[in-house]
Amino acid sequence: MTLKIAILISGRGSNMMAIHQAIVDKKLDAKIQLIVSNKPDAAGFGYAHTHRIPVAVIEKKNNENLVTYDQRLIEKIESASVELVVLAGYMKLLSKLFTDHFRGRVINIHPSLLPAFPGLHAQKQALEAGVTESGCTVHFVDEGCDTGPIIAQKIVPITKDDNEESLSSRILVQEHILYPECLQLFAKGRVKLVEGRVLLL
Ligand code: GRF
Secondary structure, eight states, X not given: OOEEEEEEESSOOHHHHHHHHHHHTTSSOEEEEEEEESOXXXXXXXXXXXXXXXXXXXXXXXXXXXXXHHHHHHHHHHHTTOSEEEESSOOSOOOHHHHHHTTTSEEEEESSOTTSSOSSXXXXXXXXXXXXXXXXXXXXOOSSSSOSOEEEEEEEEOOTTOOHHHHHHHHHHHHHHHHHHHXXXXXXXXXXXXXXXXXXX
């Protein structure tokens, strides 16, 4: 069954592109119903326009609080009748209203082996901690910061010559493989969130 998705971005959008490419290559049975950004100048929009993927910009209004903003975001996503919300470099906090509304239907990718190094600059955190491996994680989103139940991970070894840039780019290569693979699990109905735990079928 074709999985209908919305992808939320704020910037570069390379994971969004990898997901779209996997669909074109028929490795992923999904359809991108909508790309949403909180930034009107998100670099990923160029790709979306070229490939005729519908986009929406939802900008924060002056004095608008997060809940009111997320209410508008929810309405936009629901109007596109999507089954799964895919966060791909969406750099805005999500309210509990949003995470409760989409519980079990919203996932994120993070550039570390969670629960290690949540939050910003995960690759730098890994280098500073002196660990010998890091990687990326796809997880369900809950109200915490990168705390939701883990669906899948890929390990990336860290070499002694690594810096933030080199490690980030090697992790990104794995992100572009892992995210479409995880989405295909959803398309096949092989992953579910049951009572707060990931069930892989
Ligand atoms: C990725 O490293 C992802 O793990 C993190 O934000 C970055 C987004 O990159 N959540 P892109 O916009 O998909 O290129």
